[in-house]
Amino acid sequence: MAELLRVERLSAGYGEAVVLQDVSLALDEGRTLALLGRNGTGKTTLIDTLAGTTRQHGGTITLAGSALHGLAPFRRAAAGIGWVPQERNIFKSLTVHENLTAVERPARAGARGWTPERVYAMFPRLAERRGNLGTQLSGGEQQMLAVGRALVLNPRLLLLDEPLEGLAPIIVEELLRAIRQITREEGLAAIIVEQHPQAILAISDHAVVLDRGTVVHAGSAQELREQPALLDRLLGVARV
Numbered sequence: 430m431a432e433l434l435r436v437e438r439l440s441a442g443y444g445e446a447v448v449l450q451d452v453s454l455a456l457d458e459g460r461t462l463a464l465l466g467r468n469g470t471g472k473t474t475l476i477d478t479l480a481g482t483t484r485q486h487g488g489t490i491t492l493a494g495s496a497l498h499g500l501a502p503f504r505r506a507a508a509g510i511g512w513v514p515q516e517r518n519i520f521k522s523l524t525v526h527e528n529l530t531a532v533e534r535p536a537r538a539g540a541r542g543w544t545p546e547r548v549y550a551m552f553p554r555l556a557e558r559r560g561n562l563g564t565q566l567s568g569g570e571q572q573m574l575a576v577g578r579a580l581v582l583n584p585r586l587l588l589l590d591e592p593l594e595g596l597a598p599i600i601v602e603e604l605l606r607a608i609r610q611i612t613r614e615e616g617l618a619a620i621i622v623e624q625h626p627q628a629i630l631a632i633s634d635h636a637v638v639l640d641r642g643t644v645v646h647a648g649s650a651q652e653l654r655e656q657p658a659l660l661d662r663l664l665g666v667a668r669v
Contacts, residue, residue, distance in 0.1 A: 430457045431493075433618050434479075434586055439488035441478040447486055448474040449642045456635070458585070459616040463629045463650050465664060466639035472622045473515060475639070476590045479620070480512040481505045493585060507534075511584030515591050515622075517575040521563035525555050528563065528574055533581040540583070541615075548577035551607050569600035576607065587611065587619040594624065601628075608632060626664060630654040638663045 434456040442448035448471050456462050466472050477483045479490060481502035490497040497505055506512070520528050529545040536542025549556035552573040558566060566574065572592060579587060592608065593601045609632045612619050623629040630636060633650035646653070646663055653660055 430459060432456075433458045433460075433493055434620075435489075435491045436479075437489045439475075439478065439490065440486040441474065441483045441488075442486065443474075443483060447642070448483075449478065452488070452639075452642070452644055454637055454644065454647065456586070456618055456620065458618055459612075460635060461612045461619045461621065461633040461650075463626065463633035463636045464620055464622045464639070465626050465629075465636060467664060468624075470639040471642040472639055473590055474642070476512070476514075476588050476620065476622055479505075479586075479588055480510060480514075506582055506584075509585030511579035511582045511587045513572075513575045513579045513587070513589045513592060515594065517571050519563045519566075519571055519574050519578065524560050524562055525566070525574055526559040528578055529581050532578055534583050536583045537585075543580040543583050545577075545581060548580055551610065552577060552603075569596050569604075572596065572600075572604065573607075576604070576611075580611070585618060587617055589619060589621045589623075591622050591624060593628070605632065626660060627654060 432455055436452060436454050439452040440447055440450050452475065464472050464475065474483060478485060481500060485498055492508055495508060497508060523531065526545060529548060554570055555573055555577060558570060563571065592604055605628060611617050612632060621629050630650045630653060636648060636650040636653045637644055638646035
């Protein structure tokens with residue numbers, strides 16, 4: 430399987446403040462990486478840096494062999510980055526359908542494309558509310574829309590920053606099912622930040638743990654999930 434993403438000796442942050450230091454990782458096509466760590470360890474900063482919204486102080490980011498560092502966020506989206514930020518950032522003054530069609534991009538040659546109709550098939554709640562404004566959606570529905578909006582960009586890599594945060598258990602299960610389908614069945618590469626490590630490790634191939642802006646653990650997601658003592662030492666939340 431071909432390598433999709435490579436990050437080498439990355440340093441980045443906000444303004445002059447450096448949050449990430451010497452971060453390196455790689456991800457193959459069709460694989461999922463769980464990005465874990467305690468609060469404030471740099472997980473969101475890494476996602477934001479891949480999306481292009483922080484200041485990069487050093488290192489390189491390549492996607493399918495092409496350099497991303499130095500590119501504006503909209504050019505990274507065109508290169509194949511689909512980003513679901515923690516704040517969701519849907520267009521609240523647009524309807525569900527307008528949110529999807531406003532950013533829809535054609536699929537790569539030979540790839541089965543994501544369309545609004547495919548998003549509706551995955552999230553029937555959105556199909557029922559396709560004419561509703563963003564302000565008329567629940568938190569869970571907004572999260573589904575944020576994921577769907579990233580998918581219709583037809584990305585090669587999906588970045589999900591705490592997609593389950595603050596959601597009711599029934600919505601969490603629905604989103605986990607969708608993420609599992611997107612990554613396991615559809616073969617889209619993904620990096621997922623989440624405070625519920627066991628749930629995300631169960632649907633991931635690899636795991637990286639950050640602490641104080643550096644990588645302190647990298648390996649198999651399954652092996653980390655099966656070592657609660659190690660998970661507890663790294664995160665302090667082995668049974669979450």
